[in-house]
Amino acid sequence: MLKIVLYLSMLMFGISLLLNFARLLRGPGAVDRILALDTLYINSLALLVIFGVLLSSRLFFEAALLIALFGFFSTVVLCKYLLRGDIIE
Secondary structure: OOOHHHHHHHHHHHHHHHHHHHHHHHHHHHHHHHHHHHHHHHHHHHHHHHHHHHHOOOOHHHHHHHHHHHHHHHEEEEEEEEEHHHOOO
């Protein structure tokens, strides 16, 4: 039963990754694209953790921590770049 739930949640997170990627490509503004990128890495993080639970491997949790660090850093850097005002929407 647990494996069925894990596979269903992986499928749902996979669908949400595709929808986030579509939003990243056609977002009307830079802020929308940054928000889509932030949500994209959070969903990929959740997908990686679920895959780690499914395989009972600790390696996936360490990779999830690295993705979380790089994702947070990239979001902060991109928002700081937007606050400078150099980008034209």
